[in-house]
Amino acid sequence: MKRISLWILLLLLHDPILADTTGESPRFRLAREKMVADQIRARGVTDPRTLVAMTEVQRHLFVPKSLQNQAYSDRPLPIGEGQTISQPYIVALMTAGLKLSAGDRVLEIGTGSGYQAAVLSRMVKEVYSIEIKNNIFKQASQTLQSLPYTNIKIKQGDGYFGWEDAAPFDAIMITAAIDHIPPPLLQQLKNGGRLILPLGNPFRYQNLTLVTKLSENYTVRQITGVLFVPMTGYAEDRSPSATDDAGR
Numbered sequence: 001m002k003r004i005s006l007w008i009l010l011l012l013l014h015d016p017i018l019a020d021t022t023g024e025s026p027r028f029r030l031a032r033e034k035m036v037a038d039q040i041r042a043r044g045v046t047d048p049r050t051l052v053a054m055t056e057v058q059r060h061l062f063v064p065k066s067l068q069n070q071a072y073s074d075r076p077l078p079i080g081e082g083q084t085i086s087q088p089y090i091v092a093l094m095t096a097g098l099k100l101s102a103g104d105r106v107l108e109i110g111t112g113s114g115y116q117a118a119v120l121s122r123m124v125k126e127v128y129s130i131e132i133k134n135n136i137f138k139q140a141s142q143t144l145q146s147l148p149y150t151n152i153k154i155k156q157g158d159g160y161f162g163w164e165d166a167a168p169f170d171a172i173m174i175t176a177a178i179d180h181i182p183p184p185l186l187q188q189l190k191n192g193g194r195l196i197l198p199l200g201n202p203f204r205y206q207n208l209t210l211v212t213k214l215s216e217n218y219t220v221r222q223i224t225g226v227l228f229v230p231m232t233g234y235a236e237d238r239s240p241s242a243t244d245d246a247g248r
Contacts, residue, residue: 035054093223107162193212
């Protein structure tokens with residue numbers, strides 16, 4: 001515990017935002033410090049800005065009250081309507097994978113609980129987030145509005161088509177499984193921009209994949225195997241995976 005506390009102290013000295021007291025329970029704060037040290041940093045996510053954001057954002061505020069005691073556990077948690085808040089390690093891995101800068105503008109597809117958007121907001125200039133499910137959108141909006149995240153814009157809609165009015169983006173994150181890369185999102189990515197997503201059959205395991213746009217070309221790098229809930233809306237309607245599985 002002494003090692004964890006010393007590391008967090010160094011982060012506080014480096015980033016004055018973290019030093020601001022929030023009045024939260026020490027139990028949650030210590031659980032979050034341990035989460036970052038044991039689940040994230042120990043697994044190889046060492047980007048300092050990602051670690052600071054994960055230490056700062058209070059994950060227990062983004063899960064149902066009945067699950068708050070499990071908020072810092074090493075697993076995803078249900079948030080309703082078949083949706084989940086991702087495992088903390090995966091949130092950190094995807095965030096660090098985008099190699100974000102302070103002046104970046106990021107588009108998130110699949111707001112969910114709002115937790116990922118909150119983490120991103122501590123690292124970039126602006127976050128735009130789209131949620132397709134009405135009740136999930138309303139809950140995330142209420143949560144984010146109750147907290148000091150002023151650089152997040154959220155709207156309800158089908159994220160497959162992106163947020164054209166706000167494009168182009170330095171980075172895009174898709175937080176639901178899809179078996180192809182949506183062309184509208186590639187078009188809304190800046191030259192040199194990065195897109196990270198769980199790519200593969202939405203009803204099985206996927207590969208966490210990083211796509212980098214280089215003029216008219218793209219580089220693709222697979223990071224690790226993951227399991228996300230399927231992307232709904234247009235992506236689900238046109239997916240051959242959905243048709244294949246339905247016929248089995």
